[in-house]
Amino acid sequence: MDEADRQAIAEAVRRAESGTAGEIVVVIEEQASHYRSVPIVLALSLALLVPWPLMWLTMVSAPRIFLIQLIAAVLLLAGLGWRGRGGRFVPGFVKRKRAHQAALREFTMRGLARTRNRTGVLLYVARQERFAEVLADSGIEAKIDAERWRMIIEPLVKEAAAGRLTEGVIAAVGAIGAVLADHVPAGSDDVDELPNKVIVL
Missing domain, CATH: 4.10.860 (DNA Excision Repair, Uvrb; Chain A)
Structure with a gap:
């Protein structure tokens, strides 16, 4: 992922957040675990x-x-x-569990649980595991069905598998922004609490 891709994702986050009080953070990790x-x-x-x-x-x-x-x-x-480097012999359910744990860790580390109205949303992607997940804080989680997030994640995983990760992330961020705008629209006193840049690990 080059600088142009990073800038394009950051711009997608900025656009998505312009219509909502939600805060979106994108984390893309090469590998969720080393599986030693x-x-x-x-x-x-x-x-x-x-x-x-x-x-x-x-x-x-x-x-x-x-x-x-x-x-x-x-x-x-x-x-x-x-x-077996890279988790070649690791069962899929173990990879998914480790990637989910990594997503939870990133959610906490990136300050998504400290937004003013608890409206943080993490889009987490683990490339090696071919895993993606949306995690939402308590101010949003109760308002949006998990199925909505799954419908956003499935196309992202397909795009990533086809070598179009940036395009998939940008589309997912736009879809997340649309869902958030419906449930937690931007208020007059809304401020951008978290950085819009994509975090690549």
Whole structure:
């Protein structure tokens, strides 16, 4: 994402916020988690299976079986640790859970829970996980059905998968702004409480 993309998203946020008291923050993260523990757990679990065929099908001694199991564990750790970078062997539900936790963390860190009327909205995207989510603060959450957010997220994920992340984010921000304008329109004393720039991690 180059500077022109960042500026285009920031401008989309500014336009979306012009008709609402809501505050929109966009966070795009390359990867929600490093998943370092997953290759370790997988390698050690596979290594536990190594002794059984050796005990049933061969006459190898117990110390030698233990040594073979240890060597298998080391090789599996090395192989899975190298090939599993980026969460390749991580189940989808684990990726979604980690990405959701990262979104909650960003919501708090970016000050969305400290706006004057609790009208902060986070658009969070985790590229590696192919995950996107809208999180809204209490001043908005009760007014807008979760299905509305899902209908905004689905096209964004499709655009990102097609290599058009910037376009997808801009469209999503516009749609979020339209929903917010219906439920929390801008007041005469409305001020821009949070920066409009996209946060890329």
